[in-house]
Amino acid sequence: METRRTKLALIGIGAVGAAFAYALSLKRLVNELVLVDLDKNRAEGEAMDLRHGLPLIGPMEITAGEYEDCVGADIVVITAGANQKPGQSRLDLLRTNTRVVTDIAKNILKLGGEPIIIVASNPVDVLTFDLLKQTGLPKNKIIGSGTVLDSSRLRQTLAETLQVDVRSVHAHVIGEHGDSELAVWSQANISCVPLKYFFAQRGVPYTEETRAEILQKVRGAAYEIIKRKGSTSNAIGVALCRIVEAIIKDEKSVLTVSTSMKGIHGLPDVCLSMPCVIGENGIEAVLESLLNDEECEALHESAKVLRKHAEDMGLV
Structure with a gap:
């Protein structure tokens, strides 16, 4: 063949x-x-x-x-x-x-x-x-490309905080690729162990302040890199390669890419990132994450930011 x-x-x-x-x-x-x-x-x-x-x-x-x-x-x-x-x-x-x-x-x-x-x-x-x-x-x-890179940054930051192999960290960032993005803490885990239990076993406080500090590192990562080297390039290059690989090999991989979210979680007609199944046909399914009330509210706030900019540009 x-x-x-x-x-x-x-x-x-x-x-x-x-x-x-x-x-x-x-x-x-x-x-x-x-x-x-x-x-x-x-x-x-x-x-x-x-x-x-x-x-x-x-x-x-x-x-x-x-x-x-x-x-x-x-x-x-x-x-x-x-x-x-x-x-x-x-x-x-x-x-x-x-x-x-x-x-x-x-x-x-x-x-x-x-x-x-x-x-x-x-x-x-x-x-x-x-x-x-x-x-x-x-x-x-x-x-x-959405929050594929942001999710990778979150996983890396959690791995460094907990001193664990980054490949064992399962967590993702959704919403805008930008300042209003959010981490889905309620579903994050280390090889099926919920974060709060893994943090406790490592002797690291799992507090709202800790989570806010980690998310701020993720949100601010690009700014810190730009301040030091002028631009981000290597990690986003790898992230793009990962998306292409999922398409070429028809992997059905779940990646947090940006696409139309109308109706998902009751969102308006905007593009933002949610977990999506990626295969040879591109985006083959958009998955609704199990969000708690706080995360769902933050997702809608992120959508509002993007909707306003789309409106300002006359796209809606």
Whole structure:
């Protein structure tokens, strides 16, 4: 049986795009990778650099190109847009990056086909919502990177706090990829042991203050990294690679990506992150988390923030 070739187009070769392309090449998840950027020299340089490592990894076709070279792409990943600056929130980027992503969407639509589009540009939730409106593609085909990275940050912070293997930590962040996101503490566990019991066994206070401090570390992680190195790139590159892997391998993995949430938990028509089943068809199911009253209220507050920004942009 012949294995189907897989083609991925990456739009935007800044720090995030380059980190994602590198992670993708190491895992060799696709047969063909096309890099597209307004700075053509940058795209060509990254493609050359990646190709030079292939003799140590394995065969893969990596090229720099134009939009027309993206024809036939199974997956399109968008990382293009203005960078978040020190002291700037993700939502401050809204107007600039909405124009950028809308323009990209128009160019992608001209190519025909129906690729799965993954958006990583910020503010990712509003941009995902915008793409759903602009493209008319089925909602399972438009995926925002959402809180996949935030959930990973929460797991890492809990692992460090409790001195346990991060792979044993099961916890997720939902809502906006931004300052109103929330951790689902009520369902978090360490290999099926509820957090409050594991904290007690480790002699660490499991208080409201402790949880608030951990969540603030997660929410503020990007700001701290930007302050030190100018941008976040490596972890979001890995997060994007994880989403692509779930699609390519039809894993049915549960990841907290951003998509339309109308009706879920009684939410309005917004895009935000909830646990979703990801497979070869993109988002195959949206799962309603078991939230307590406090978490449900926080989720609705997060949705209000995103709804207001969508309204300000005339998207609803």
